[in-house]
Amino acid sequence: MNFILKMAWRDSRAARRRLVLFSLSVVLGIAALVAIGSFSANLRVAIDDQARGLLGADLVITSRQAFLPEVTAHLDGLGGEQAREASFSSMMIFPSPEGDRTRLVQVRAVEGRFPFYGEFQARPGDAPAQLAAGGPVVLLEETLLSQFGLKTGDTVRLGRVTFTIIGAVLKVPGDSVAITQLAPRAFIPLGQLPATELAGPGSLVRHRIALKLPPEVDPAAVEREMRQKFITERMSYDTVEERKRDLGRVLENVNGFLSLVGFVALFLGAIGVASAIHVYIRQKITTVAVLRCLGASARQSFAVYLVQGLGLGVLGSVLGAALGVAVQLALPAAMAGLLPFDVDFFVSWTAVARGMGAGLVICVLFTLLPLLAVRRVSPLVALRAAFADRPARPDPWRIALGVLLVAAIAGFAVEQTRSLVLGLGFTSALAAGFAVLAGLAKAVAWAARRWLPRGLPYVVRQGVANLHRPNNRTVLLLLALGLGTFLITTLYLTRTTLLAQIQGTGGAGRPNLLFFDIQDDQIGPLNTLLREAGHPATQQAPIVTMRLRSLRGQAVEDLLKQPENRIPGWTLRREYRSTYRADLTDTETLLSGEIVPRVAPEEEIVPITIEEGLARDMQLQLGDEVEFDVQGVAVRTRLAGIRKVDWQRLQPNFFIVFPEGVLEEAPQFYVAALRIDTAADSARLQQAVVRAFPNVSAIDLTLLLETFDTIFGKVALVVQFMAFFTVATGIIVLAGAVLTGRWQRIRETVLLRTLGATRRQLVQIQLVEYAILGVLAALVGCLLAVGGNLLLAKFVFKTAATPDLLTLGLAVLAVSVITLLTGLLSNRGVADHPPLEILRQET
């Protein structure tokens, strides 16, 4: 053992700098794993510490309808404290000397001492108390104040009431910051709601009761009892435990995803290490042979280099862990705005140990692959180098190690994703990417050997020859750079696809402004206003609310109580907002059955059409009978047709469509959509509409785009942060690979110089080699990214992928330039070595 350690240390003398560089290849991967793992532990602790503050209450019950008296009576019987809230989207008017401005906000009319746990953070600190005191006051989202240049004491209008701003909302327990991007919050006292006249019929009000239960009452038990007792009521329940579980699950998913990205970096680094060790061991074959001649056993000589490999892995792990902890410090800033709670920084030693462990295991497994060759070095090589090239029979250890490696990667992926399918999918995808790149590299080397025209200048031929000569780095470099390019480019392409999807929603001529909550008596005047403003509604639809009474003759109550019922409860309990019309819109296609345009008022069973997904969920066939409760009136219908709906357009779409002639007399309200080309016109029109009809709300496609870009920007920052590790690893692996081959280059360069090559020619040869490698890696990485984007678009986002030639072009350019620069920098000085120095070392 003593000899092994001593020999390993002494033998590493001349190569220590190189070995440290090899270990750097895995540093970033390990750093990523440690940073993510430790930060996740921070998040878990934050969730546990702030568990009650996550919800602000013991139990929160939400309903789309006002709570039934039986429900409130039941809740009153529980004891404890209650806080109520009614929330809905509405247009807020910001008076200004240049004309009023409007913005969709989320009105939160509150009453009671919410939150019971955690803190309602606002500026000034006493603003929540002022809000609780009542009166026409409003607490606005901080971003709204800055967007409209407002301050405390200014006024805004909601419906018929003018409210005085009492401060800015900073943080409310249970609210996610990302959600508030779309509709900033506006807190008003619940007592002021009726006066605004905004919460009339047709407005989508969400009612909420938050409960602080007596200590002896178990929130989960209350939830179970109420679910049973009010089975037909569409109410959702939220407890601290559920919120914790949900958040934990999201966290695990994000953690799993980020860890996989980190793992890709580690994987790339490990390939780099394996490749470098491969070259290193080739240089050590004579030393091993001499040791064998002097009496070292195969195990001893193997152990000498295994110790070096282990040392390299340990060094990489320690450096990686240290860097990971440093990176962890930066993560809360990168993730700020995505998290609904505060996170305290601490180092999770478990995460550090796990990251280091994963790094060490992967690094050592990859190192072992080339190291196994040491066992088979014949002592005869000391006598004659030609013996080193004798063909070897397949090594069962090598095969076993390969299997172990794949198992370790799959095991890690399954553990991170907590899903066998996803984990194995990731491993397969990695293997596929690996196979494509490795296959391409081999093809390039083969093609370079076979088809290189003889007429090309010498420097080009020599540069290309470097791609296929023995010990070339083509496969490794194409893998490292190609995978890195693939990951990052996919990220950018996906962003473009998603943005294009939203933009396409309002593409050429399609509606991009939607007015909703229009009352029956407002639709006429509103249409007049729109026409006079020069932007008539291109589409409008009446909406009649209704609930399901029975399905194929079975009452909904009975269906819900049947344990064997497989129809999702939400489809049975929900309030349907249906419309009536004679034909299909341009976002719909009829899949089966027929459209009955109009029926006589006395028609007993009304032929309706249902959206395909809902029909499938409700297990409905054409001809099945469905009975609705249309605001107290029973209406029997039958399924006459099934429609496919493109939900991704900003225009009114419906689950259930009635023919004309039935619902015209039912209480109803409207939505209207139109196309408006400039943002200024859109703002002016929204202001005019809201001034005339304060209860009408508008949603603007531009707003959606802005929101998406803000949220995506934050997510992208995190992903880019992670992708950076992959690319940086790629560059380190590249530098490592170039330096590994440097000795060989120096000898060649010396020979070429002795034969009369100029420095310029030598640099040109390198230039050709790295330019080809860089461009190829970039092209293949981009090609894989285009494929990845296509698959993501088709299967995940259900949209068409958008080609983004600019991104692709930039990626090819950037990767090629980076490769070229790294290659040239790593090789700098090679041409400066005096030939004599090398020739002397040769002896």
Place this chain on the structure above:
Amino acid sequence: MSDENMLKVERLTKTYASQAPAGALTVLREVNFSLPAGASLAIVGPSGSGKTTLLGLCAGLDTPTDGKVLLAGADLGALDEDARARVRNEHVGFVFQNFQLIPTLTALENVLVPVELRGESGREAEARELLARVGLGERFEHYPVQLSGGEQQRVALARAFMNRPKVLFCDEPTGNLDGETAAAMAELVFGLNRERGTTLVLVTHDLELAKRCQRIIRLKGGAVISDSQTETP
């Protein structure tokens, strides 16, 4: 094998499988000889005659296709590679044509490798003495790259004697050296051999060097064509 025979070779044959149309290549056929302890033997012959292969087989660096090698009483064919390595470590010293010093070790460390491999320590003084004996008393801490060819070969010789070998195998020990250095090296090899009573097996092209051995075996095409005693003791 009689007790006096340090090395005995019986019907030694080595054949390499080949893809060539000619089929398998026999580089050594039916070689027989035995060497008593303390004797010296030179193996000579043209390039490709099988000299190095014979040396490798005698030292247990490779396994024969047929035949037997008995080295210091051990039947090398019956041992696995690790056991043969132990035999080499205990009984064999090597000097190679191209020196084969470990480039990352100093001269002193190179000399110490065979004993350190056995887990022995505290033999540094002996190593220094050996280096001094070969005229490198001032070069203990030098790396191979800092030494001339002759100096490197002298370190290799000191290393070969460090484990007090029973047999010293030399493969063209002067092949890479100039005439003067080669003569000095030969002096050292034979001097140390005499001093320590080592059995010497020498592969060489240099007939003058070969003549300094007690016995010369000539190889051609893998077969022994002559086996003669020299006049030199």
